[in-house]
Amino acid sequence: MTDHRQLIEARIAEWCAALPNDGLFPPMAYLMRLPAKRVRPALVLMGCELFGGKAADALDEALGIELFHNFTLMHDDIMDAAPLRRGQPTVHAKWNVNAGILSGDAMLVKAYQLMAKRSEVLDLFSRYALGVCEGQQRDMEFETRLNVSVAEYLEMIRLKTAVLLSCALQTGAIVAGASVGDRQLVGEFGEHLGLAFQLRDDLLDAFGDPAVTGKQQGGDLRAGKKTFLLIRGAECAAQKRSTVLDEELTKPSAQRDVSRMRDVIEQLGVRSEAEAEVLKNDRAAQEALAAINVPEYLKAPLRALAAMLLDRAN
Amino acid sequence: MTDHRQLIEARIAEWCAALPNDGLFPPMAYLMRLPAKRVRPALVLMGCELFGGKAADALDEALGIELFHNFTLMHDDIMDAAPLRRGQPTVHAKWNVNAGILSGDAMLVKAYQLMAKRSEVLDLFSRYALGVCEGQQRDMEFETRLNVSVAEYLEMIRLKTAVLLSCALQTGAIVAGASVGDRQLVGEFGEHLGLAFQLRDDLLDAFGDPAVTGKQQGGDLRAGKKTFLLIRGAECAAQKRSTVLDEELTKPSAQRDVSRMRDVIEQLGVRSEAEAEVLKNDRAAQEALAAINVPEYLKAPLRALAAMLLDRAN
Numbered sequence: 001m002t003d004h005r006q007l008i009e010a011r012i013a014e015w016c017a018a019l020p021n022d023g024l025f026p027p028m029a030y031l032m033r034l035p036a037k038r039v040r041p042a043l044v045l046m047g048c049e050l051f052g053g054k055a056a057d058a059l060d061e062a063l064g065i066e067l068f069h070n071f072t073l074m075h076d077d078i079m080d081a082a083p084l085r086r087g088q089p090t091v092h093a094k095w096n097v098n099a100g101i102l103s104g105d106a107m108l109v110k111a112y113q114l115m116a117k118r119s120e121v122l123d124l125f126s127r128y129a130l131g132v133c134e135g136q137q138r139d140m141e142f143e144t145r146l147n148v149s150v151a152e153y154l155e156m157i158r159l160k161t162a163v164l165l166s167c168a169l170q171t172g173a174i175v176a177g178a179s180v181g182d183r184q185l186v187g188e189f190g191e192h193l194g195l196a197f198q199l200r201d202d203l204l205d206a207f208g209d210p211a212v213t214g215k216q217q218g219g220d221l222r223a224g225k226k227t228f229l230l231i232r233g234a235e236c237a238a239q240k241r242s243t244v245l246d247e248e249l250t251k252p253s254a255q256r257d258v259s260r261m262r263d264v265i266e267q268l269g270v271r272s273e274a275e276a277e278v279l280k281n282d283r284a285a286q287e288a289l290a291a292i293n294v295p296e297y298l299k300a301p302l303r304a305l306a307a308m309l310l311d312r313a314n
Numbered sequence: 315m316t317d318h319r320q321l322i323e324a325r326i327a328e329w330c331a332a333l334p335n336d337g338l339f340p341p342m343a344y345l346m347r348l349p350a351k352r353v354r355p356a357l358v359l360m361g362c363e364l365f366g367g368k369a370a371d372a373l374d375e376a377l378g379i380e381l382f383h384n385f386t387l388m389h390d391d392i393m394d395a396a397p398l399r400r401g402q403p404t405v406h407a408k409w410n411v412n413a414g415i416l417s418g419d420a421m422l423v424k425a426y427q428l429m430a431k432r433s434e435v436l437d438l439f440s441r442y443a444l445g446v447c448e449g450q451q452r453d454m455e456f457e458t459r460l461n462v463s464v465a466e467y468l469e470m471i472r473l474k475t476a477v478l479l480s481c482a483l484q485t486g487a488i489v490a491g492a493s494v495g496d497r498q499l500v501g502e503f504g505e506h507l508g509l510a511f512q513l514r515d516d517l518l519d520a521f522g523d524p525a526v527t528g529k530q531q532g533g534d535l536r537a538g539k540k541t542f543l544l545i546r547g548a549e550c551a552a553q554k555r556s557t558v559l560d561e562e563l564t565k566p567s568a569q570r571d572v573s574r575m576r577d578v579i580e581q582l583g584v585r586s587e588a589e590a591e592v593l594k595n596d597r598a599a600q601e602a603l604a605a606i607n608v609p610e611y612l613k614a615p616l617r618a619l620a621a622m623l624l625d626r627a628n
Contacts, residue, residue, distance in 0.1 A: 023451050075419060079412040098393040098454055101415060105389060105422065106447040112426055113440045116433065126427045133420040137337050140412055 004042045004055060011059050012066065027091045027103035028110070031070050034086040039309070040168045041066040046305065047172025047186055050298050058175040061121060064114030065168045067107055068125075072132055074104040079140060087214070120174050128167035135160025142226045153231050154195065162194025185292045189302065192285035196278045197309050202227040203274050206262050218258035221265075224249055228274050229265050236268040282310055318356045318369060325373050326380065341405045341417040342424070345384050348400040353623070354482045355380040360619065361486025361500055364612050372489040375435060378428030379482045381421055382439075386446055388418040393454060401528070434488045442481035449474025456540045467545050468509065476508025499606045503616065506599035510592045511623050516541040517588050518626075520576050532572035535579075538563055542588050543579050550582040596624055 012032055019025040041062035048058040076082075077090040078100050084090060092100035108129075115125045138156040142148045169190040173183040204213055205220045206229055220227050230245070237245050244264040248256045265271055285306060289299055330343040355376035362372040390396075391404040392414045398404060406414035422443075429439045452470040456462045483504040487497040516534065520543055524531045534541050544559070551559050558578040562570045579585055599620060603613055 023455075024447055075415055079415060101389055101393060102447055102451055102454075105419075106444055108419065108422060109440055109443045109447065112436075116436050116440070119430065119433070122426075122430050122436075126423055126430070129423045130420055133338055133416055133423065137416055140416075141337075 004045045005038060007045065007055060007059060008038050008041045008062055008066070011063050015063060024103050024106045027074070027095055027099055028067075028070075028107050030094065031074055031085070031091055032067070034088055036086060038066065040069050040164060042305070043165055043168035043190065044172040044175075046301055047169035047190075048176045049172070050169075050186060050292070050294060050302060051173055051176035051178040051182065052294070052298070053172070053176025058172050060114045060117065061171045061175060062168075064111045064125075065164070065171065067111040067114065068129065068132075069164065071104050071107040071111060072136065074100050074107065076136060078104075079136070115171075118174060121171050124167055124170055124174070128163045131159045131163040135163070145226075148226050148231055150228065150232050150235070153226065153228055157198040158191065158195060161198045162191045165194035165197070166190035179293075182292050182294070185288045188288035189285045189292075192281040192288065193306055193309065196281035196285065196306075199228055199274055199278045199281070200310055202229055203271070203278070206265065207271065218262055221258050221261045222253050222256050224253060224256075228277065229270055232273060233265045233268055233270045236270055237264070240268065242268065278310060282306065318359045319352060321359065321369060321373060322352050322355045322376055322380070325377050329377060338417050338420045341388070341409055341413055342381075342384075342421050344408065345388055345399070345405055346381070348402055350400060352380065354383050354478060356619070357479055357482035357504065358486040358489075360615055361483035361504075362490045363486070364483075364500065364606070364608060364616060365487055365490035365492040365496065366608070366612070367486070367490025372486050374428045374431065375485045375489060376482075378425045378439075379478070379485065381425040381428065382443065382446075383478065385418050385421040385425060386450065388414050388421065390450060392418075393450070429485075432488060435485050438481055438484055438488070442477045445473045445477040449477070459540075462540050462545055464542065464546050464549070467540065467542055471512040472505065472509060475512045476505045479508035479511070480504035493607075496606050496608070499602045502602035503599045503606075506595040506602065507620055507623065510595035510599065510620075513542055513588055513592045513595070514624055514626070516543055517585070517592070520579065521585065532576055535572050535575045536567050536570050538567060538570075542591065543584055546587060547579045547582055547584045550584055551578070554582065556582065592624060596620065 016029040016032055019029050021029075044058050044062035044065050045055040049055055073085060074091050077085055078092045078097055082090050083093050090100075091103065095103075112122075112125075115121055135156055135158070138152070139160055142153070142156065166187040167190075170183050170187045173186050178186070202220065205215065205227070206218055208215075208217065210217045216222075221230065224230070233245055237243070242264060244260060248261050286303075289302060289306075292299065326346055330346055333339040333343050335343075358372050358376035358379050359369040363369055387399060388405050391399055392406045392411055396404050397407050404414070405417065409417075426436075426439075429435055449470055449472070452466070453474055456467070456470065480501040481504075484497050484501045487500050492500070518527055519529065519534045519541070520532055522529075522531065530536075535544065538544070547559055551557070556578060558574060562575050600617070603616060606613065
């Protein structure tokens, strides 16, 4: 993982340094240079090595996936009117909305240029890029809908988050020349990992230690964001005639008692349900990985990554 | 041309009909269905036929180019806060800004899917797509700059408009298997045609008959938009110590005397200069076309199209 990080950071630094420093390009370099986990490009390299390929051979595609991810962040931050990203001003806050729209567009084109070497990668990338757009569309739609089911929520995070992890791993697998069956299995691994990862994120937001996550505890609850916890919480509260969540949600967000909301979510058993959902997806991911037809030692890095992502405290 | 129009309209209608009618897709179908000249997709088909290919073989790429063009319109209209497009509400006005950003993004991905059959087409398309983004960036930058030179303006319209016509023709040429040299020549033809086309547009805005153009006469002048006429007009006015344009431009736009501005632009000789620039580019386009190594009768449709685009009254 450390080797991958170094390869990726070096490639990103080199790419940013080669950009013209005016017009469309400074916002791209700014966003790409903000410190980040680089999970998606690491998955491209790991998907490649899993099937005996060299990480260096998949570096362009790894950069392409990270560019695509940052393009979606640039546009999502505009749509969400978010002032901060990774603790720093968002692109539209630092420049302006138009710069964010247009630099984002150009960034998507740049991502395509890096994904264009193999037609199989390209087809996969386009399909999954549409999925990510659709996921974001649903996420926005949910904000104004009263009733969102758990199934709809899980499908939204599958599209918005999980498919890109799956795409990253499959891209690496294609570069390494994996069989179609193995490629599908590693894609399944990625999708379940992505679902577990996002549900872990939801849990961390409500129950994580702010000193470790670096975020205000319960930010999603305060905002009334329809995550697994609040959607399933509302269902269970209705069954058990608990009115706490309703009471809090009718208050203006600044006046919500977040610790009261968190406590009732825990009492209703929703925290355990979410933990069980994380475990279920983790198990499904492990099963897909187990079925892949390569020696066990090649799978170890992906197992370690999954453990790290799911046990993480931040 | 009529045959091409029918092929293109049928392909667009079929494409729109196959879209899901919720989420990201209705804004795409809405914009694509607005009546339009379809110049860019027609150029794809004509570029193909020029080199002996069949129009039907380039229909996917023609649709891809039109989708890309409409993606740029969707995002440009947001950036320009334009309420109307082709006489109808813009996508962000009819839906909202977020829908316009996200549907536009997905539309760019859809365009890529159609351009992905041939790697040569794909490379070309990405390069030219970046050019279009850069052209839009400069166009916006010019709004807040005091001094823009004629050369900078011509480079901006080259990027924003002309390169896509060039890309359309070259795409058709690649589908038909044209030689690299011929492909470059048809690209040059398209670029000069695009420059002439945009300058003709600038002239029509100021001097066209509103009954024919369907637009308010002098809209660009009233808005103080830095087109060839106003940029070159300011230069000539400074040399000849004419203060009319300065006087009008210091007024709020609603109070500007557009006919006075138009008259002084004519008196300063700038209208004739713009006409000469149209002719110069038309000649350069014709020269490039003449140098292409195919029988003369195959070139007739492109000559006719150029004549139609440059002699047009709307």
